[in-house]
Amino acid sequence: MTGTPIRALLVDDHAVMRAGFRMILEAAGDIAVVGEAATGVEGVAAASALQPDVVCMDVQMPDMDGLEATRRIVADPEIAAAVVVVTTFDRDDYLFSALSAGASGFLLKNAGPEELVAAVRIAAAGDALLAPEVTRRVIARFADGEASAPSPTKRAVPAGVPELTEREGEVLRLVAQALSNAEIAERLYIGEATVKTHVSNVLQKLGARDRVAAVVYAHRHGLV
Structure with missing residues (x-):
């Protein structure tokens, strides 16, 4: 060790x-x-x-x-x-x-x-x-609350919600799928250090203390 x-x-x-x-x-x-x-x-x-x-x-x-x-x-x-x-x-x-x-x-x-x-x-x-089954229930909980809302290809960001760059949005969507930084890097063909930077920027913009809080915030506000 x-x-x-x-x-x-x-x-x-x-x-x-x-x-x-x-x-x-x-x-x-x-x-x-x-x-x-x-x-x-x-x-x-x-x-x-x-x-x-x-x-x-x-x-x-x-x-x-x-x-x-x-x-x-x-x-x-x-x-x-x-x-x-x-x-x-x-x-x-x-x-x-x-x-x-x-x-x-x-x-x-x-x-x-x-x-x-x-x-x-x-x-x-x-x-x-x-745990993966728990992640699905967190997502479903907030997705159900938006089931009756329109789902355009690009959702309008509600007033007061920070704007994310296109890449930050991609990273957030993959975080919401419970992917690790290494898996996100492989999926987006970018370096793991770059993923860490994007995740850090997302957390800072959303005022989230960690990835779970970011996913909950994102679903609550229609970012993913």
């Missing part, structure tokens, strides 16, 4: 689940689990004290659920950690509440070990990750 490992905090009220996650993440070689917490309150305190790069957050826990804990961690300017919600429950209310709270990822506990490791790495890099 080279470089500084990704610092992860595990917040889950089941000790066996935390032990399993620790084993999976530390076996990756570039991730170090720096702490554990069994409740939402403990999770917020641990995130403040330990300053991890990524928090893996359960939803249903004693004293404070993971959604409120996520909201408090993301809202605290003294905590720079990204939060990946990892839950047993594939429920839309949990999914959209987690995104509204500022989570950078939403993963189900039946995901494979490689998916958990990828989610932590992606969140630590400042990007966001949703």
Whole structure:
């Protein structure tokens, strides 16, 4: 392993689940689990004290659920950690509440070990990750709200919504398909560094904290 490992905090009220996650993440070689917490309150305190790069957050826990804990961690300017919600429950209310709270990822506990490791790495890099079936539901949620609206080839941008360049629009549409920067670069025949620049510009223009927030904003405002 080279470089500084990704610092992860595990917040889950089941000790066996935390032990399993620790084993999976530390076996990756570039991730170090720096702490554990069994409740939402403990999770917020641990995130403040330990300053991890990524928090893996359960939803249903004693004293404070993971959604409120996520909201408090993301809202605290003294905590720079990204939060990946990892839950047993594939429920839309949990999914959209987690995104509204500022989570950078939403993963189900039946995901494979490689998916958990990828989610932590992606969140630590400042990007966001949703399972493919979850991404489809996010898109469908906002697409359904626009089902009755006309769909011209080039949509008019609503007043107050930032104008994106043609290339930025292409990149955003591919981000909405859950493609990685490398996959977008291959699709558009451009360099991965150029894709990163376009994604950064899109996030800045939309005022979005990460890729998930950008996709939600884009569908809400008819940009994709």
